[in-house]
Amino acid sequence: MQAKDIQRVGVLGLGTMGHGIAQTFAAADCSVTAFDESEAARSTAIERIRSNLVQMAAEGLIDASAVEEIVERIVIVDQPGRAVEEAEFVVEAVLENLPLKQALFPQLESWVSVETVLASNTSTFPMTQISRDMQHPERAINTHWFNPPHLVPVVEVVPGERTSPEVTELTLELHKRIGKQAVRINREIPGLLVNRVQIAMIREVFHLWDQGIASAEDIDTAVRGSMGFRMAANGPLEIADFGGLDVWLKVFEGLAPEIRSDSVIPSKVREIVDEGHYGMKTGQGIYDYPPEVAEQKRHERDQRFMALAKLFYGQSSGDEA
Numbered sequence: 001m002q003a004k005d006i007q008r009v010g011v012l013g014l015g016t017m018g019h020g021i022a023q024t025f026a027a028a029d030c031s032v033t034a035f036d037e038s039e040a041a042r043s044t045a046i047e048r049i050r051s052n053l054v055q056m057a058a059e060g061l062i063d064a065s066a067v068e069e070i071v072e073r074i075v076i077v078d079q080p081g082r083a084v085e086e087a088e089f090v091v092e093a094v095l096e097n098l099p100l101k102q103a104l105f106p107q108l109e110s111w112v113s114v115e116t117v118l119a120s121n122t123s124t125f126p127m128t129q130i131s132r133d134m135q136h137p138e139r140a141i142n143t144h145w146f147n148p149p150h151l152v153p154v155v156e157v158v159p160g161e162r163t164s165p166e167v168t169e170l171t172l173e174l175h176k177r178i179g180k181q182a183v184r185i186n187r188e189i190p191g192l193l194v195n196r197v198q199i200a201m202i203r204e205v206f207h208l209w210d211q212g213i214a215s216a217e218d219i220d221t222a223v224r225g226s227m228g229f230r231m232a233a234n235g236p237l238e239i240a241d242f243g244g245l246d247v248w249l250k251v252f253e254g255l256a257p258e259i260r261s262d263s264v265i266p267s268k269v270r271e272i273v274d275e276g277h278y279g280m281k282t283g284q285g286i287y288d289y290p291p292e293v294a295e296q297k298r299h300e301r302d303q304r305f306m307a308l309a310k311l312f313y314g315q316s317s318g319d320e321a
């Protein structure tokens with residue numbers, strides 16, 4: 001089977017990630033069948049997808065006339081087997097729980113055809129562990145999307161120790177075909193690639209805030225308007241080449257010993273979390289979010305995501321996107 005042959009996709013889990021993943025495949029002309037064990041998730045999925053699509057149409061990311069066509073390609077079913085039985089590619093996006101996923105994958109095998117590829121959107125568990133009890137672990141692979149999945153371009157594609165090279169290639173090709181920037185991660189390492197880089201950065205950012213080196217507002221402005229601005233245009237390795245590796249190495253040697261490299265959460269961050277302030281979802285975190293402010297902030301973020309999506313989906317690492 002080749003990526004171009006994949007027309008039917010099954011999605012399990014319609015939460016934060018699953019509904020956007022289902023939407024993305026449907027927007028790329030695939031027929032999607034999807035299941036969630038929660039009746040509430042099943043009954044609201046289409047409305048959530050439609051609302052994402054309407055927003056995208058308002059921003060010119062898709063044609064308004066395409067909204068209903070895309071929605072019609074998605075069928076929500078009330079049995080997991082029915083969601084996957086005709087699929088050529090399955091994405092699992094259920095809760096992040098290893099025993100649950102370990103039990104689910106062998107069950108999926110019993111419902112699908114021998115050629116079907118079974119992917120997990122797990123953020124933390126190696127596919128080698130999830131596929132432990134499968135008869136054909138060579139068809140199992142980790143495809144790690146980012147939230148919101150219908151807008152963030154990258155999908156990390158990570159084979160387990162027993163995943164076949166053909167399945168890895170096919171998965172990379174498929175995600176490029178549906179417009180994603182699919183990146184191959186050669187080995188299963190904790191955090192894969194992107195989360196490692198994010199944590200390296202946020203450790204230093206938390207530290208700078210904790211030490212009062214600048215206000216939260218100024219830290220956010222500084223990082224967003226410098227590193228963030230440049231990284232929306234080029235990756236960090238290219239940026240290093242632009243600047244000159246001789247310069248970067250000097251700066252690295254001088255600064256690396258000065259920055260945080262430990263695993264201790266800076267105390268100001270630990271304190272607010274211990275007080276139950278988790279950020280936007282509790283109304284307070286590093287900043288305060290009265291309900292109307294939270295709503296406005298979310299709206300602004302979504303608008304910016306869509307502006308960036310226009311930039312990213314215009315250029316692609318994939319050949320066919």
Ligand SMILES: NC(=O)c1ccc[n+]([C@@H]2O[C@H](COP(=O)([O-])OP(=O)(O)OC[C@H]3O[C@@H](n4cnc5c(N)ncnc54)[C@H](O)[C@@H]3O)[C@@H](O)[C@H]2O)c1
Nearest residue numbers: 013015016017036037038041093094095096121122123147
């Ligand atoms: N949220 C993120 O930013 C993010 C990013 C990348 C990867 N992931 C991964 O994606 C997966 C899903 O995360 P999420 O944030 O969408 O979670 P979520 O809690 O929003 O959604 C999970 C959904 O799975 C459903 N579910 C639970 N058990 C099920 C089962 N046996 N069969 C079918 N449905 C079942 C739940 O009812 C729920 O609707 C996790 O593995 C997570 O680690 C999440």
